[in-house]
Amino acid sequence: MVLNYIWISFFLVAFVVAAAKLLFMGDATVFPAMMDSTFDMSKKAFEISIGLTGILSLWLGVMKIGERGGVVNALARALSPVFTRLFPDIPKGHPVTGSIFMNIAANMLGLDNAATPLGLKAMEQLQTLNPKKDTASNPMIMFLVLNTSGLTLIPVSIMAYRAQLGASQPTDVFIPILLATFFSTLAGIIITSIYQKINLLSPKTLLGLFIACAIVASIIWGFGRMDKESMNTFSTTTANILLMGIIVAFIVAGVFKRVNVYDTFIEGAKDGFQTAVRIIPYLVAILVGVAVFRASGAMDLLVDGIRWLVGLFGINTDFIEALPTALMKPLSGAGARGIMIDTMSTYGADSFVGRLSCIFQGSTDTTFYVLAVYFGSVGIRYTRHAVACGLLADLAGVIAAIFICYLFF
Numbered sequence: 001m002v003l004n005y006i007w008i009s010f011f012l013v014a015f016v017v018a019a020a021k022l023l024f025m026g027d028a029t030v031f032p033a034m035m036d037s038t039f040d041m042s043k044k045a046f047e048i049s050i051g052l053t054g055i056l057s058l059w060l061g062v063m064k065i066g067e068r069g070g071v072v073n074a075l076a077r078a079l080s081p082v083f084t085r086l087f088p089d090i091p092k093g094h095p096v097t098g099s100i101f102m103n104i105a106a107n108m109l110g111l112d113n114a115a116t117p118l119g120l121k122a123m124e125q126l127q128t129l130n131p132k133k134d135t136a137s138n139p140m141i142m143f144l145v146l147n148t149s150g151l152t153l154i155p156v157s158i159m160a161y162r163a164q165l166g167a168s169q170p171t172d173v174f175i176p177i178l179l180a181t182f183f184s185t186l187a188g189i190i191i192t193s194i195y196q197k198i199n200l201l202s203p204k205t206l207l208g209l210f211i212a213c214a215i216v217a218s219i220i221w222g223f224g225r226m227d228k229e230s231m232n233t234f235s236t237t238t239a240n241i242l243l244m245g246i247i248v249a250f251i252v253a254g255v256f257k258r259v260n261v262y263d264t265f266i267e268g269a270k271d272g273f274q275t276a277v278r279i280i281p282y283l284v285a286i287l288v289g290v291a292v293f294r295a296s297g298a299m300d301l302l303v304d305g306i307r308w309l310v311g312l313f314g315i316n317t318d319f320i321e322a323l324p325t326a327l328m329k330p331l332s333g334a335g336a337r338g339i340m341i342d343t344m345s346t347y348g349a350d351s352f353v354g355r356l357s358c359i360f361q362g363s364t365d366t367t368f369y370v371l372a373v374y375f376g377s378v379g380i381r382y383t384r385h386a387v388a389c390g391l392l393a394d395l396a397g398v399i400a401a402i403f404i405c406y407l408f409f
Contacts, residue, residue, distance in 0.1 A: 006368070006387070010289035014296035021297060030296060037291035045283035049276050057272030059117035062250055063102070064268025065261055067095060069253030074098070082208040086189065087139045088198065089129070096125035100143055102246070107151060107365070119147060119370075120275055120377050127378040135382040136375065138196045141389060142189075144374060148330075148367040148390040149188035149397065151181050155362040161341060162358060167349035171226075176355075176404045177362035182216050184364050184397030192389045275377055282376030286368050290331040299327060319402050321347065322356035326398045329360060330367035330391065337361065356405040363397035 018034055021027040083090065083097045090096060099122035106115035122143060130137040136144075155177050162170035186209075193200050200206070226234065254261040293299060307320040322343055329336040343357040367390040375383060 007285060007289050010293045013298050014292045017298045017301060018296040034292050034295045037295040038288050041287040041291040042284050045287045046280060049280045049283055053273050053276040055272075056117040056120065056275050057269035060121055060271045060275070061265035061267075061269035062247055063099065063118065063121050065254045065259065065264050066098075066102075066250040068259045068264050069250055069255075069257045071098070071250055071253045082205070085200070085202060085205040085208070086142055086193075086198065089137065089139050090126075091129075094125075094129070096122055096129070096139075099125055100146075103143075104146060104151070105242075107147065115147075116373070117272070117275075119143075119374060123374045123378050127380075133378075134380060136380050136384050136386050140375075140380070141384060141386045142192050142196070144371060144386050145188040145192045145389045145393055146185065147374070148365045148370050149181070149185040149393040151185040158340075158358050158362050161337075162344070162349050165341070165344045165349040167344075167354075169350075172408075173355055173358045173362070176359045176401070176408050178216060179404050180359050180363035180397055180401040183400035184393050187396030188389060188393030191392045192385075195385045195389060279373050279376050282372040283369075286331075286372040290328075290368070293331075294328070299324065302327065316406075318352055319356055319405070321353045322360060325357040326360040326401070329364055330394050331369070336366070352405065352409050355409050356401065359401040359405055360398065363401045364394045367391060367394055 014034060018030045021030045083100070084092055087097070087100075099118060103115055103118040103122050106118055123140065126137065126140050126143065127133065130140065155174065158173065158177065159170045162173065190200065192198075200209075251261055254264065303320065303323055306323060307317055310317050310320065325336050325339045325343060328339050340357045340361045344351075344354040347353040349355075367387075371383060371386060371390065375386075
């Protein structure tokens with residue numbers, strides 16, 4: 001229901017802004033630009049869905065091997081003590097726990113192509129536990145918030161863009177991104193737990209959070225001792241070794257269990273095409289809405305309004321020029337990436353604004369995209385508190401990014 005109102009608002013606000021620009025400023029290009037954006041993004045949504053088909057087929061096939069080989073169940077049992085606290089409605093040892101872990105691990109390593117199909121698989125399994133098939137369950141919402149808060153340990157793509165745009169130290173945003181995304185995820189867990197009345201003060205939960213904090217601290221310490229070339233090489237190599245290791249481990253487990261690995265892969269891969277086709281309408285809806293809002297100039301007005309408001313309180317406004325990346329990120333990952341690159345090109349990759357745009361890009365995920373794709377894949381119409389929790393986690397990430405960037409740069 002919330003997505004319904006937000007989607008309507010994109011078009012209504014865009015139309016009002018465009019009409020004002022035409023009537024009062026004589027801008028005759030705004031409506032053609034809006035219509036062009038609808039056609040362009042409709043095509044883009046279809047291309048994204050079709051482009052996902054191969055990736056979905058690959059990873060759903062691999063996941064099927066992992067299920068038959070017992071790896072996913074083993075992960076579920078190992079993670080049960082922590083996950084039973086965050087997902088109390090999931091039966092202990094259920095295979096979906098392993099799928100959720102695989103998705104989160106792929107996101108943490110910055111492996112978006114692997115994370116999406118793994119997430120869709122987890123959402124299908126959560127739907128089997130959902131008593132109201134058209135309404136998001138509590139575990140679904142917690143899972144979505146963990147995704148949209150965007151916990152990323154190795155932001156390989158952002159560091160690569162910085163290198164291409166001439167940054168003297170492409171990896172200097174690594175620690176700030178890690179800190180910002182950690183605070184975003186932590187806020188998302190706390191906010192969602194409050195909504196769902198989950199007790200986070202139990203010893204096991206506190207231990208899990210402490211271990212997570214310790215892992216983040218150790219990664220910050222380890223990477224902080226490397227030079228830029230070593231950090232890029234190590235992060236890229238580690239991510240790909242882990243990814244390939246997962247595939248090989250699943251295959252070996254299948255062989256050990258005497259599973260027909262090839263036939264099992266084909267069985268799982270068949271679901272890839274069906275899933276890709278299912279998400280096309282949802283992608284078209286959300287991407288077209290975002291494109292119209294941006295093409296009308298409404299996004300620019302929003303940024304200018306924030307600048308004026310911040311200026312009233314005498315607060316430093318250096319961060320405002322990077323804000324479009326933060327505002328676009330919940331709506332469109334590709335759009336936010338384009339704004340980030342444009343910001344670095346305009347102000348310089350090593351400027352405060354350029355660095356902050358990179359931290360914004362890495363601190364959260366595409367909330368509305370994830371909601372549309374994941375919920376759309378299983379036919380969820382009523383999202384309950386998913387949007388509110390996701391956006392509040394995003395806000396925490398944005399605020400953390402601003403403070404951290406001022407601290408570091």
